Amino acid sequence: MKTYKVESFQLDHTQVEAPYIRVADQKHFVQEGEVRSEFVVSKFDIRFTQPNVEFLATATIHSLEHLLAENIRTYSDHVIDVSPMGCRTGFYVILQGAYTVEEVYELLTTTLRDVVEAKEVPACNEVQCGNYRDHDLEAAKKEAIRFLSHSKEFLQTFIRIT
Template identity: 50%
Template structure:
């Protein structure tokens, strides 16, 4: 295991010390014109212990990407982690962590009320057969039920060893 600093922020995160679920600021960058870009790590599953089903990840990505923009016009992107444990949310010119938590909460509530996965057809999606509304709702419901834990990133903070 290398201690060398990596170019990718999440590769420098000790995944053995985090405690999912959580929402953390993963990166902040200022563009040459002064725009602030903030990337959040939304971790739904405990790294290297559990992961989300790929169809649920895919559907949750579609649902969140569509619904979150009803609550925040500063969202740039919402995309899944390849490890299937979470997502990255990128926003521009907005740096209010508590508000982001509220936006995520409202979005998860929207997902629980959804009756379809947006753009889950061959015209709008590159793998339209790979969706599960029920799976996405299960993941969203579990994440939402642990809302009071989202601000605790590390197991040590939570008293977990």
């Protein structure tokens, strides 16, 4: 099989078991100057559905994106981005700092509890969203509940034992 530069293209999607949380990448940066500074950026693969088996509907993943992106920032000032995967099986969460799966689990589950309690999708209007008609709050809540129904240990054990 051809090798690619994109980390997720290196992942054998047939050997994972969703849902899960995994460190997709950590980049260590050093900036030289009058004062030398170092920082880390961590990227997490937050997988909601089994790759190549089930997918989040576009309205569902769109609503989850809005809800996660807004609410996760209540609990962390280190969030750089929350982005849906093009395959519609989950999200990437990018944070400033060297985070662990355990820390992201706590951050994500706290945020997903907010999703379950949400009364509306944030920024769901034509001024703040480029496709504001394509949302499904109730489906987003159901996916949040489904993700939360798995234990911390299960979410961290994502490679099938064969």
